[in-house]
Structures are given as structure tokens and as C-alpha cells.
Amino acid sequence: MSDPNIPENLKYTNEHEWARVEGNKVTVGITFHAQSTLGDVVYVELPKVGTTIDQGEPFGTVESVKAVSELFSPVSGKVVKVNEELTSAPETLNTDPYGDGWIVEIELSDTSQLSELLDAAAYAKLLKEA
Incomplete structure (x- = not known):
């Protein structure tokens, strides 16, 4: 049985970011667990549109009542879109992490990096082992 908090159609990082791949564009957010x-x-x-980011490198931060956490990019590429709504409504990350709570869209520079990301089953296993 799949976990509704781990959508099957996304890829995941060990740092709890998700990636939705559509052609050469990757939309990134944080997972329900995160x-x-x-x-x-x-x-x-949020990073600025036009910023080039590298896989595994920080591209922004999320601040909560508990802590400040860095956001790590699942892929390398150029930021082509940022979710400006999060500036005035950061709580969207809590209420809709896989939908309106997306953070950035990256134009992918190296598609081979996608194979390094976790699928839903591997991410679920990571959470169980944590």
C-alpha cells in the first residue's frame, strides 16, 4: 500500500525535497515529512529567477517556529520560476506541500542526475529507517 503523503509520481532527495519532472523542467518542494x-x-x-544552482547545494531556506532549514536542490540547472505566493503565505508549505506549496522550478541542465533521486518506495524506506 502506498503512503498518501509520498506521491508515487515524484522523485525525492535524502534531504526531504521532492521533484516533479516535466520534460526538462523540475518543480521542487519539500515533502510532507519535512x-x-x-x-x-x-x-x-527564495532564490532569484535566473540563478544557477547545483545539485545538492543549498538554494534557499525555510524558517519555522522550531528551526531554520536549508533547501537543497535535487538537480543542477537554472531557476526559471519561483513561488512568490510563499512570501506572503509561507504556511502553504504546511497545508499543501505537494501542490500550491511548490518552491521553485528549475530548467534541468543534466538529465542523468534524475537517476540519482529516490522513487516513492525508496523514500518511504528512508523514512522508516530514520
Whole structure:
């Protein structure tokens, strides 16, 4: 049985980001597990459109009532879109982490990196082992 909090159609990182791949564009957000661990999100620091980011490197931060956590990019590429709504409504990361709570869209520079990401089953296993 699949976990409703781990959508099958996404890829995942060990740092609890998700990636939705559509052609050469990758939409990135944080997982249900990440937002529930963080607690109430109060601020999101977003990169600027046009910023080039590398796989595994920080590209922003999420601040909650409990902690500040860095966001790590699942892929390398150029930021082509940021979710400006999060500036005024950061709690969207809590209420809809896989939908309106997306953070950035990246134009992928190296498709081979996708194979390094976890599928839903591997991510579920990671959570069980944590």
C-alpha cells in the first residue's frame, strides 16, 4: 500500500525535497515529512529567477517556529520560476506541500542526475529507517 503523503509520481532527495519532472523542467518542494518535522512555517527565502544552482547545494531556506532549514536542490540547472505566493503565505508549505506549496522550478541542465533521486518506495524506506 502506498503512503498518501509520498506521491508515487515524484522523485525525492535524502534531504526531504521532492521533484516533479516535466520534460526538462523540475518543480521542487519539500515533502510532507519535512513540513511536519519543521512545524509551522513562518518564512521562506527564495532564490532569484535566473540563478544557477547545483545539485545538492543549498538554494534557499525555510524558517519555522522550531528551526531554520536549508533547501537543497535535487538537480543542477537554472531557476526559471519561483513561488512568490510563499512570501506572503509561507504556511502553504504546511497545508499543501505537494501542490500550491511548490518552491521553485528549475530548467534541468543534466538529465542523468534524475537517476540519482529516490522513487516513492525508496523514500518511504528512508523514512522508516530514520
